[in-house]
Amino acid sequence: MLHYRPVFYVIGILLIVLSIAMLVPAIVDGYRGDAGWSNFVISSFLTAFFGISLALTNQDKHAKLSVREAFILTTLSWVVLALFASIPLYMSTLELSFTDAFFESMSGLTTTGATVLIGLDDMSKGILIWRAILQWLGGVGIIVVAMAVLPMLNIGGMQLFRTESSDKSDKIMPRATQIAAGISTTYIVLTGTCAVILWMLGMTGFDAICHAMTTIATAGFSTHDESIGYFNNARIELVIAIFMIMSALPYVLYIQTMGGNVKAFFRDSQVKWFIRTLIGCIMVMALWLHYYLDMDIFTAVRHSLFNITSIATTTGFTSQDYSLWGGFALTLIFMLSVMGGCTGSTTGGIKIFRYQILSQTASVQINRLIHPHAIYKPKFNNRAVSEAITSSVMSFFILFACSFLCLSLLLSFTGLDFLSSMSASAATMANVGPALGPIVGPSGNFAPLTDAAKWFLMFGMLLGRLEIFTVLVLFSKKFWED
Numbered sequence: 001m002l003h004y005r006p007v008f009y010v011i012g013i014l015l016i017v018l019s020i021a022m023l024v025p026a027i028v029d030g031y032r033g034d035a036g037w038s039n040f041v042i043s044s045f046l047t048a049f050f051g052i053s054l055a056l057t058n059q060d061k062h063a064k065l066s067v068r069e070a071f072i073l074t075t076l077s078w079v080v081l082a083l084f085a086s087i088p089l090y091m092s093t094l095e096l097s098f099t100d101a102f103f104e105s106m107s108g109l110t111t112t113g114a115t116v117l118i119g120l121d122d123m124s125k126g127i128l129i130w131r132a133i134l135q136w137l138g139g140v141g142i143i144v145v146a147m148a149v150l151p152m153l154n155i156g157g158m159q160l161f162r163t164e165s166s167d168k169s170d171k172i173m174p175r176a177t178q179i180a181a182g183i184s185t186t187y188i189v190l191t192g193t194c195a196v197i198l199w200m201l202g203m204t205g206f207d208a209i210c211h212a213m214t215t216i217a218t219a220g221f222s223t224h225d226e227s228i229g230y231f232n233n234a235r236i237e238l239v240i241a242i243f244m245i246m247s248a249l250p251y252v253l254y255i256q257t258m259g260g261n262v263k264a265f266f267r268d269s270q271v272k273w274f275i276r277t278l279i280g281c282i283m284v285m286a287l288w289l290h291y292y293l294d295m296d297i298f299t300a301v302r303h304s305l306f307n308i309t310s311i312a313t314t315t316g317f318t319s320q321d322y323s324l325w326g327g328f329a330l331t332l333i334f335m336l337s338v339m340g341g342c343t344g345s346t347t348g349g350i351k352i353f354r355y356q357i358l359s360q361t362a363s364v365q366i367n368r369l370i371h372p373h374a375i376y377k378p379k380f381n382n383r384a385v386s387e388a389i390t391s392s393v394m395s396f397f398i399l400f401a402c403s404f405l406c407l408s409l410l411l412s413f414t415g416l417d418f419l420s421s422m423s424a425s426a427a428t429m430a431n432v433g434p435a436l437g438p439i440v441g442p443s444g445n446f447a448p449l450t451d452a453a454k455w456f457l458m459f460g461m462l463l464g465r466l467e468i469f470t471v472l473v474l475f476s477k478k479f480w481e482d
Helices: 005-021 023-032 037-057 067-085 087-091 098-109 125-149 159-165 176-200 205-216 234-247 251-258 269-292 297-312 327-337 352-370 387-413 418-429 451-465 469-475
Strands: none
Touching: 005 023, 005 037, 005 067, 005 125, 023 037, 023 125, 037 067, 037 087, 037 125, 067 087, 067 098, 067 451, 067 469, 087 098, 087 125, 098 125, 098 451, 125 176, 125 205, 176 205, 176 234, 176 251, 205 234, 234 297, 269 297, 269 327, 269 352, 297 327, 327 418, 352 387, 387 418, 387 451, 387 469, 418 451, 451 469
């Protein structure tokens, strides 16, 4: 039997945190004399009322979450938080429809970065900082989910990381609360450091804070319509690229490094795969821009480094309209958009470790064909991987592909062209943000889409952010049977 009290209690606590966060843009608008501050105050009180009510009426010290209740909590919390986060956007002078307001908040909390807003340069500072806060909260939230919830739910091979973290010989910290504290501290320190450096390089204090928050969250909301291209500053692009890469690495490794294990990053196979893949793609793209588009080598490396890093880490910042770079560039960018970074980071996408296990599984099958009687097992970080994990990873790939194709088909049904449908599906399911084509590409946004298309894409954002199985299992009849 399902017990909903612990689910509603946790959601109540999360709403209280969200209501407190709403006071930040209220203070910003109030300080600047913008009338929009009242919208955030009203939204904060409304959110706090529901949050406190849920927390008080569902408090139970003896209640524990079962696996099924954890599935419900994970999905429902993202939907409810996005709903309440959309209230100040809906009440603002932007005159957004409910669909657009909800789309923007869902994109923020899932760190997707797809936007329906135009005219960011002249927009209320409160709205801009609110978008950054949503992505920053969503970034740290997904790390917690990836570390604490998904391994317990055996989602897409994530049980592999539950096994690693419970191994006494490789203990990270003695208590889970200390791990959460270490992750939060690392997240805050990286954000603060990034903001200070960007400010020193010429950004205003406001722009530096907003971009630091969305960079560390690998989320991609900017305060300008031209994104990072607005600043036209190679040093700013380099710093943001470095911090995007840092945020695409497992946050647990930062904790291990601080604990004295300075070789943690160099020993992790995920990190090695990610960095090698990233460097290779940057070099190939730079050569393409240099030889086929006649860019000088410095400019080619600059634009390749920033934009490839942004796509590979599913951040979604842009410094150039890469849709004009030609067919090869678009194909590479499309492939990278679903790759993602490392597990336990803020990135979206399929994640590097699944490609590793897929590669290992394929290698094992080939070796078995050559030597049928030999014993081969796929490995991850020099440890044998069980058949249950390889099966789970394969199932994830299949379900991701099927979901991607279904979403693309639904988008084309709303009137979108082939390129826009396919790339928008990939961009939202991988939580990248900008897609390809003239409508939803790096020089456009999602505002022209129909309401139906936006709702399909919102479902895609949620599906990708919560690793697909977490959401789709709720549509199973057996899930609700006692």
